[in-house]
Amino acid sequence: xIEKNNVxxxxxxxxxxxxxxxxxxxxxxxxxxxxxxxxTDEAINILNESLAKSKKELLKVFSLAVDKLGRxxxxxxxxxxxxxxxxVLLDKMRSRIREEKKNSEFIVKDEFSxxxxxxxxxxxxxxxxxxxxxxxxxxxIIRNIKKKKWKSRITDEEVILVSTSLTPAxxxxxxRLNVTGYITNFGGLTSHAAIVARSLNVPAIVGLHEATExxxxxxxxxIDGFNGIVVVNPDAEQLDFYQERIKKLYEEDTxxxxxxxxxxxxxxxxxxxxxxxxxxxxxxxxxxxxxxxxVGLMRTEQIFQEYDSFPSEDEQExxxxxxAQKLYPLPLTIRAFDIGGDKVLPVDVxxxxxxxxxxxxxxxxxxxxxxxxxxxxxxxxxxxxNIKFMIPMVSSVREVELTKNLIRECKKELINEKISFDDHMxxxxxIEVPSAALMISEFAQDVDFFSIGTNDLIQYMLAVDRGxxxxxxQYQEFHPAIIRTLRFIITAANKSNTRVNLxxxxxxxxxxxxLLVGLGLNSLSVSAPVIPHAKEIIRALxxxxxxxxxxxxxxxxxxxxxxxxxxxxxxxxxxxxSKDFYSN
Amino acid sequence: MIEKEVTIIxxxxxxxxxxxxxxxxxxxxxxxxxxxxxxxxxxxxSIIGVMTLAAAKGSTLExxxxxxxxxxxxEAIIEYFNRGFDEL
Numbered sequence: 192x193i194e195k196n197n198v199x200x201x202x203x204x205x206x207x208x209x210x211x212x213x214x215x216x217x218x219x220x221x222x223x224x225x226x227x228x229x230x231t232d233e234a235i236n237i238l239n240e241s242l243a244k245s246k247k248e249l250l251k252v253f254s255l256a257v258d259k260l261g262r263x264x265x266x267x268x269x270x271x272x273x274x275x276x277x278x279v280l281l282d283k284m285r286s287r288i289r290e291e292k293k294n295s296e297f298i299v300k301d302e303f304s305x306x307x308x309x310x311x312x313x314x315x316x317x318x319x320x321x322x323x324x325x326x327x328x329x330x331x332i333i334r335n336i337k338k339k340k341w342k343s344r345i346t347d348e349e350v351i352l353v354s355t356s357l358t359p360a361x362x363x364x365x366x367r368l369n370v371t372g373y374i375t376n377f378g379g380l381t382s383h384a385a386i387v388a389r390s391l392n393v394p395a396i397v398g399l400h401e402a403t404e405x406x407x408x409x410x411x412x413x414i415d416g417f418n419g420i421v422v423v424n425p426d427a428e429q430l431d432f433y434q435e436r437i438k439k440l441y442e443e444d445t446x447x448x449x450x451x452x453x454x455x456x457x458x459x460x461x462x463x464x465x466x467x468x469x470x471x472x473x474x475x476x477x478x479x480x481x482x483x484x485x486v487g488l489m490r491t492e493q494i495f496q497e498y499d500s501f502p503s504e505d506e507q508e509x510x511x512x513x514x515a516q517k518l519y520p521l522p523l524t525i526r527a528f529d530i531g532g533d534k535v536l537p538v539d540v541x542x543x544x545x546x547x548x549x550x551x552x553x554x555x556x557x558x559x560x561x562x563x564x565x566x567x568x569x570x571x572x573x574x575x576x577n578i579k580f581m582i583p584m585v586s587s588v589r590e591v592e593l594t595k596n597l598i599r600e601c602k603k604e605l606i607n608e609k610i611s612f613d614d615h616m617x618x619x620x621x622i623e624v625p626s627a628a629l630m631i632s633e634f635a636q637d638v639d640f641f642s643i644g645t646n647d648l649i650q651y652m653l654a655v656d657r658g659x660x661x662x663x664x665q666y667q668e669f670h671p672a673i674i675r676t677l678r679f680i681i682t683a684a685n686k687s688n689t690r691v692n693l694x695x696x697x698x699x700x701x702x703x704x705x706l707l708v709g710l711g712l713n714s715l716s717v718s719a720p721v722i723p724h725a726k727e728i729i730r731a732l733x734x735x736x737x738x739x740x741x742x743x744x745x746x747x748x749x750x751x752x753x754x755x756x757x758x759x760x761x762x763x764x765x766x767x768x769s770k771d772f773y774s775n
Numbered sequence: 776m777i778e779k780e781v782t783i784i785x786x787x788x789x790x791x792x793x794x795x796x797x798x799x800x801x802x803x804x805x806x807x808x809x810x811x812x813x814x815x816x817x818x819x820x821s822i823i824g825v826m827t828l829a830a831a832k833g834s835t836l837e838x839x840x841x842x843x844x845x846x847x848x849x850e851a852i853i854e855y856f857n858r859g860f861d862e863l
Contacts, residue, residue: 280821
């Protein structure tokens, strides 16, 4: 049945099976269609709201990092903000919508293009550049208009979203709507759509090359996220087959739910804390429901994606405090904004090599006011006494010293303002840069805990860009150098009595869990849906057995050898479990 | 109505920052303000309009002001042009 011509195969990125109608999301900004409309008031409203939204975004961008970008760009942002208030331009656009009865994005595009054309006619070289700058603001407005329209189009009915690719912002936007599955033409396992889908327990398939060609809007779709299979307009036989699987899946989930209140403890009594990664507020309930023992990684840059730019100190305090209360007494580990790299930078800085550029703690230390607003927000929320703070992309001890200085400064300010906070709030760092891994003993003197971020650690250790399709083969999770580095970090951390957690995709790989437990980690941080599976696996392990298994793995010379060992170990010990759903 | 011809005297010309400043000054007054160059007439209170004017050093612009506070407006704007947009 799998061979029928309505079946397509991509890369399975998040497990689960769903049946729903397709919703095609095409977002090519340059494609603005001219449409005749009847409700001009609504179109003008949409325009006004999008202008206001764009202005709010730009004001934040403008206030941020202005000194870093230089006066020229700062002036440009200021001019862009003024354009959003330009009386001549706005009157013209509004009256054209009213008189010509055209959709707002078309009018925006048409009006802006007139000015752009004039600019590009000029002989002055800087005028051609300026035409491109005007393009920025035009696209921002059109994007906001479209976002508004997309939002209103997805209503109560569950849909499976089909798109060429999804930015983190798109994914977050859609996760708040009734999207029950994701299918994209491009992207790999570590793409944001995949990560977000996994954390929301929604199936996703990426790299299904002609998804948007083969699927039409409102087609009935079966998405099998275990095997990367999409069935378009299934026949009765295919529907029966998958409905049976959905039923089985439900039964298995009920079985796993029984593990909720049981600890993740090996047969010989080693206890591992199973923490959760938190990207979106929606996940919190699932974490608690699945018996997570706290949040090991709260990615703040994702939480605040909807703000399109940096939230204020008060906005932050509210969110952190709300989460801390809900989780109490379980710990909430808040990671400082990890901006830059492949993460959204709200300022349009072009870097030749962003992964090696202005990201994580580097960006934060260069934007002291921004960083301080986060530190103060976190400190204010820390009165619940279950908050820990963690900084990303640390590569040298100096960065920790500077951060600690800022924290001290913020504490002093808060004391002066008579605002209370947890003076003993723990500070930790992400270990994701090889230099930090090598200096682990020195860092142990300065911080309270470590969290290993495997995605970036692998990328930097092996010099492989994980977003680059050409070198996917070189991105080897189980490369011997990675396993040895993990061993080195964990041994040194344990020696200094510094707790060490591991977050990152590796912890969510069922085959890797025996290895990670054997390496001596104290805790794993995984996406909420993985929690019961991780518990199930750990509860069936013997620590002494996996310790010697690790010793075997450390002798391996190639990834293939380690990979085979892991597969073998897993299939011998866990032949049943959810593997049933994977039909090779 | 007041009409006046001005010459751009700073090196960088009427680039983004001075364009924004011209509009900001103009917006403080109620009178109408137009800039003419090469047969094109631009409303001086429209930033996107002023930004389309390619006005390099040495080029001349015709300014016109009309309304109740045209004199004060003209004075403020012409002075800003004469100061070379504070970039001399």
